[in-house]
Amino acid sequence: MIEPIPTQTGARDQLMNDLKTVISDAESWLRNGGQLTGEEFQAAKAKFERTLHNAKEDLVRFEQNVVEKTKIAAKATDEYVTENPWKSVGIGAAVGVVIGMLIARK
Template identity: 75%
Template sequence: MMEKIPTQSGATDQLLSDLKGVIQDAETWLRQSTQLTGDELKAAKAKFERTIGKAKEDIVRIEQTVVEKTKATAKATNEYVTENPWKSVGLGTAVGVVLGMLIARK
């Protein structure tokens, strides 16, 4: 009924690594910018731009993964509710009662 969707932790880890790289490259570039010659400055800028580009690609990939997971979850929920309407009503009622009791306690 529910399909298994791959986790995004690897992509998140890669994104964090890329963002750390962007920060490190920026710090290095700022520290050395007064000492770098024309070609060295161009090379440092190109490396910085590549790192930023990779981080942007990782963000897009994570966003696509989240959208796919959300769609799959919505589809699975819709299928479950369609196949089990009375169970869904009962579950919703139970959750409502519990939340009402918790709110009333305060």
């Protein structure tokens, strides 16, 4: 049997926090960019670039996690259908009938 991957809500939360920080830094940079001196400007730019880099890395990790979970779900589905072909046909037919009835009501 296939073991599920633990949920990665922490990775998703970190990605969302990084994206919020990027947006906040960008807004601050746009608001105050004209008032910054050369050294302050360089420090703000470096901070923004670091935050953006972190957000990109988190996005890549999150994407890899989603792809891996999708592959596991597809394999589990394939195994189930292989082991239970007539049940799968019945479930598919039942879902089709329900969807057909919902469409016909409109």
